[in-house]
Amino acid sequence: MQVVADPTVDERPSDPSEAPVRPQERALPGTAYSAANVLLQRVTHRYGAFTAVADVDLEIAAGEFIALLGPSGCGKTTLLRIIAGLMRQSEGHVTIGGEIVDALPTNERGAGIVFQSYALFPHMTVTANIDYGLRARGMPKGERSAIVAKMLSLVRMEQYAQRYPKQLSGGQQQRVALARTLAVSPRVLLLDEPFGALDKNLRLGMQIEVKRLQRELGITTVMVTHDQEEALSMADRIAVMSEGRVEQLGTPEDIYDRPQTLFVANFVGTANLFSGRLARDGERFSIALDAGGTLSIDAASPCSRAGRVMVSVRPEQLVFAPLGPGTLPATVELALPLGPSVVCELALDNGEKVKVTLARTGALAGLAAGTRTGLALSPGAPVAVFQA
Amino acid sequence: MSGTLAVPAGRLPPDAGASSGSLASRLLSDWQLVLPLGLFFLAFVFGPLALLGYVSLHTNVSLEEVTLAQYTKFLFDDFNLGVLGATLWLGLKVTVLTLLIGYPLAYLYSVARPFWQKLLILLIVLPLLTSAVVRTFAWLVILGRQGIVNETLLALGLLEMPAKLLYTPTAVVVALAQIELPLMVLPIITVLASIDPNLRQASQSLGAGSWRTFFQVILPLSAPGVLAGCLLVYASSVSAFVTQTLVGGGRQMFMPFYIYQQAIQANNYPFAAAIAMILLFSVLGIVVLVNLLARRVRVLSHG
Amino acid sequence: MADATYGSLKVEVQMRGESIASRVERWSFGSVIGLLSAAAIVLLVAPTLIVIIVSFTSGMSLRFPPPGYSLRWYEALFTNSPDLWRAAKLSFQVAALATAISTVLAVSAALAIARRPVLWARFLDSVFMSPLMLPTLALGLGLLVWFNLFGSGVSMTTLVIGHVAITSPYILRTTCASLSQLDGVLLESAKSLGAGPLFTFRTVTLPVIFPGIAAGAFIAFMMSFDNVAISLFLSDARSEVLPIRLWNIIESNLDVRAAAVSGVLIAVTTVLVILMERVFGVSRHVR
Numbered sequence: 001m002q003v004v005a006d007p008t009v010d011e012r013p014s015d016p017s018e019a020p021v022r023p024q025e026r027a028l029p030g031t032a033y034s035a036a037n038v039l040l041q042r043v044t045h046r047y048g049a050f051t052a053v054a055d056v057d058l059e060i061a062a063g064e065f066i067a068l069l070g071p072s073g074c075g076k077t078t079l080l081r082i083i084a085g086l087m088r089q090s091e092g093h094v095t096i097g098g099e100i101v102d103a104l105p106t107n108e109r110g111a112g113i114v115f116q117s118y119a120l121f122p123h124m125t126v127t128a129n130i131d132y133g134l135r136a137r138g139m140p141k142g143e144r145s146a147i148v149a150k151m152l153s154l155v156r157m158e159q160y161a162q163r164y165p166k167q168l169s170g171g172q173q174q175r176v177a178l179a180r181t182l183a184v185s186p187r188v189l190l191l192d193e194p195f196g197a198l199d200k201n202l203r204l205g206m207q208i209e210v211k212r213l214q215r216e217l218g219i220t221t222v223m224v225t226h227d228q229e230e231a232l233s234m235a236d237r238i239a240v241m242s243e244g245r246v247e248q249l250g251t252p253e254d255i256y257d258r259p260q261t262l263f264v265a266n267f268v269g270t271a272n273l274f275s276g277r278l279a280r281d282g283e284r285f286s287i288a289l290d291a292g293g294t295l296s297i298d299a300a301s302p303c304s305r306a307g308r309v310m311v312s313v314r315p316e317q318l319v320f321a322p323l324g325p326g327t328l329p330a331t332v333e334l335a336l337p338l339g340p341s342v343v344c345e346l347a348l349d350n351g352e353k354v355k356v357t358l359a360r361t362g363a364l365a366g367l368a369a370g371t372r373t374g375l376a377l378s379p380g381a382p383v384a385v386f387q388a
Numbered sequence: 389m390s391g392t393l394a395v396p397a398g399r400l401p402p403d404a405g406a407s408s409g410s411l412a413s414r415l416l417s418d419w420q421l422v423l424p425l426g427l428f429f430l431a432f433v434f435g436p437l438a439l440l441g442y443v444s445l446h447t448n449v450s451l452e453e454v455t456l457a458q459y460t461k462f463l464f465d466d467f468n469l470g471v472l473g474a475t476l477w478l479g480l481k482v483t484v485l486t487l488l489i490g491y492p493l494a495y496l497y498s499v500a501r502p503f504w505q506k507l508l509i510l511l512i513v514l515p516l517l518t519s520a521v522v523r524t525f526a527w528l529v530i531l532g533r534q535g536i537v538n539e540t541l542l543a544l545g546l547l548e549m550p551a552k553l554l555y556t557p558t559a560v561v562v563a564l565a566q567i568e569l570p571l572m573v574l575p576i577i578t579v580l581a582s583i584d585p586n587l588r589q590a591s592q593s594l595g596a597g598s599w600r601t602f603f604q605v606i607l608p609l610s611a612p613g614v615l616a617g618c619l620l621v622y623a624s625s626v627s628a629f630v631t632q633t634l635v636g637g638g639r640q641m642f643m644p645f646y647i648y649q650q651a652i653q654a655n656n657y658p659f660a661a662a663i664a665m666i667l668l669f670s671v672l673g674i675v676v677l678v679n680l681l682a683r684r685v686r687v688l689s690h691g
Numbered sequence: 692m693a694d695a696t697y698g699s700l701k702v703e704v705q706m707r708g709e710s711i712a713s714r715v716e717r718w719s720f721g722s723v724i725g726l727l728s729a730a731a732i733v734l735l736v737a738p739t740l741i742v743i744i745v746s747f748t749s750g751m752s753l754r755f756p757p758p759g760y761s762l763r764w765y766e767a768l769f770t771n772s773p774d775l776w777r778a779a780k781l782s783f784q785v786a787a788l789a790t791a792i793s794t795v796l797a798v799s800a801a802l803a804i805a806r807r808p809v810l811w812a813r814f815l816d817s818v819f820m821s822p823l824m825l826p827t828l829a830l831g832l833g834l835l836v837w838f839n840l841f842g843s844g845v846s847m848t849t850l851v852i853g854h855v856a857i858t859s860p861y862i863l864r865t866t867c868a869s870l871s872q873l874d875g876v877l878l879e880s881a882k883s884l885g886a887g888p889l890f891t892f893r894t895v896t897l898p899v900i901f902p903g904i905a906a907g908a909f910i911a912f913m914m915s916f917d918n919v920a921i922s923l924f925l926s927d928a929r930s931e932v933l934p935i936r937l938w939n940i941i942e943s944n945l946d947v948r949a950a951a952v953s954g955v956l957i958a959v960t961t962v963l964v965i966l967m968e969r970v971f972g973v974s975r976h977v978r
Contacts, residue, residue, distance in 0.1 A: 086879050107885045119880035123898045132894070133884030184884055421803035425796040425819065425859060433822060433856050436833030443836055489734065492727035508732075509974040510964070515735050516977065517910065518960045519917040521934040522953040525941055526738030529745050529950070534754040536741060566734045573731075574977055597713060598720035619824075627826030630919050630934075634941065644828045648923065651832055661836070664829035671826060 035062040035220045036097030036110070036187035038083065043092035045078055052078045053089070054244035063218045065211075067225055067235035071267065075244040076224045077192060083222060084190050085109045097187055107136075112186030116193040118177040120165040126176050127152070127161045133184035151179040154213065171202045178210065182217070189214070191223040195230060207234055228268045232256060240264050260302050262386045265312035272318070272354050275388060278309040287311055287385070291348040293328035295377055300385040308388040315343065315357040317381035320373050327374030330354060335367035342367065346375070437668070444661035458662035468663075475643040476670060478560060479626035483572075485565040486621050487614065490572035494613075495606075497573075498580035509577075516570035524631045527563040528554065531635075555637030563635045564625045571624055572617040579613025580606070615682050623671050643667040739957055746947070746954035753947060764951035775952060778936035785847070785922075785932060786915035789854035794908050796855070797862035804863075805870035816867065823860050830856065831924035838925070845925050850932075853921040858914055862907035865976040869903025906976035909967050913960070 038060040045053040053075040060066050068076040082089045083096075085106035093100050101109050120129050130151050134144040152158045155175035165173055174194065181189065194210065195203045211234050214221050225231050231238045232252040240247045240255060240263075248260045259265035266273070276289040278300060285300045287309065295311065303309060321327045330346040333353075337360060344356045344367055356375065377383065445454050462468045497508045515523060530536050531553040541547040553559055583606065591601040607614075629644040636642060643663060651660035741755060746764060748757030768775060800819065804812045822830065831853065838849045873896065881891040922932045931939075933952075940949045967973040 136886035418803035440833035489731035
């Protein structure tokens, strides 16, 4: 990860009119992508009394793909708009490529944004849409058409060049929106719920396409999404947000396997939550569950202090085991075969429900409703323990 | 969750609001943009109307002494009150008639296929943009002594002599209904288009027949359009000088012609101004009253 | 009763008819709507058709049906009607000028009103829409008194001013409606692609709202061309606009030339409306 100059020790004049280099002069549009790092420092935004973004620090390396993941209203879109310069934060600084851009309007930041609705100009053809940003920069026609042609082939839309947006499918519109943004060689690519408007089938294709482009061009990318699978599959790192704050920043494995807060454990993936009492057991730990039974684990993380805790166990971390000491007695209530796996819902003896995912090994016979079974942790499963 | 996290209603984020009009925001401020039209309206709409009000408070154009004489003269005279009453009554009759046939037409439009919708909208918009003098003239041809109505009745032997159809109250109402019909139909079309078509199907699948669905679902939901249409038609027909005068003839006096007659023919500007003010305020009063009543009903019906 | 075969299953099915009550209800509702709509359509269309038919009469009066057909009254328009041509020319000039001026005033005001908070926009909107609800004749009289008191009486200028007052609401309304349809994200998108305010206005805002402006200007032109109440007070003896000339012909001797003029006006209006509908979708903007 690149080390960023501390922008609080600012050598350059903060007045944007005296800023020595304008972003759009940095790179010839459409030819080279000079990926820039992005630094957010103590960024806070308030709408009246409501704080939408609270004290966010975030360091994004050049060429990195970051996903801002969170439920609607968590402030992720506000944060994206602040980076884009579509709105100005109440407090804090945004640094792109080593310069503080707080005072720069969006057209001078070099941050390209693809909107959820794509925002294609309805009265312009695909070509004119892609050409737009270049025209706005006053680039000569010859250069422009070369870049437009390159962009059209980049997103494989050559044969639709003369169509109007409403003659295109959702996926095609998104390609055009992407090409339009990439044509101006932004230093940072911002994606606002980019796949939200697409059918499920189309979505996967476009996700692969965007990831491919991002890799090829090596462009720093920030994507806002509420879809955890999208974030887990595409991003290098994920910032999980809730109520304006970054709950956890980490790689997809970190987020999924080592959630640092109960919110993250709950929001990302499916989690069974049990309350219980944590106790040290030599090298290991044991948790006496309120629902009966005891779980034995190698490590208690992030909380390892004895006392009352909440344990988060993923459905795939549980396995069926013979009834006996060390297992949780449960009754099968429902089994849903979901293609390659089977999701079972079981009831513990105190009535709490547990979800378990099993590989579909053929015999669904043992999963009939009413079957009594024991549940055990699969060996080495990294369950997350939180202070209650 | 979204409830507590939503941006407080009615308050746009400061920057998001500015973006919607970034077009000229940094070239001209809002006030600079509104100012030309605002000044024009002050100088040539509200100024003249205020002056008209001022003139109506005098006995002659030298504007020496302020008096309510013109108003008392108007209000304590049966002929004048008759003219006012006839004008307002005419507006009401026209409104009811246009609603009666305009609503079904708008309903027909809302259930028609796209091709027929295009044709219907053309039939509705065309008259709106065709000269009112021409459309009024048509009624002179239709209702004249040798017009189509008289000729037909004579040919059928229902009449022995051509009947006097022109210059009757009914003729004015029918002619005005034709002139104002688009103003009734268009707002209702708009509001009907905004009603979720599933509501009609939901109502019918719950066992309600066509009439019940219409009166209990469609009609209440289209009330705002009906209201807008009624107000437009009323205001417009009350002051429809051309049609009132040409079809009504000299024997039926309505307020607009009375204004014209007093100002241009009798040269009595203060009295003409007073009539104009009375007409203006009766129209305004009715519009405000109906709007208030409508709001009342809306508040009651929606808790 | 019938037999239906589903694969190897044979099922006895029975056709169940709609109940009589339901049929009566559906039928009665449909016929009431149909009859009243038909009345409305006849009322809308018939007068225009009758005028057109009468305008081709060979007779000297407005008799319907005409005793015979000829083009004589249309010929009369071209051979001995300098009065009508003068009036038409004046009407055209006034309407064109008034439309041009009110387009500039109303579009600029609409740009500001559309981005104001709701309450303000509502207030300004109702202020600028008031000429549509007020008796136009009162406004005409007020303007006449105003110009006599503060100016040098009536002239072509005053006539145009009066027409601007009644035409600008139409343009304001259609432009505001188009602006409210303009997605704010489009403007943000232009901005993020590096476009400045003027470039954005020229390349995004204006093209998107242009059909609205054009439709409004068209309606404004037609309303001005047709106006009587304002022109009656604000034109001097020499300048007589077409609708007033037409009125005078109708009122004085019911000259059949009036039918020919009407025929021409109807034809021109119809062609223009269809044309404008094709290009700008006028009907979407009159609601």
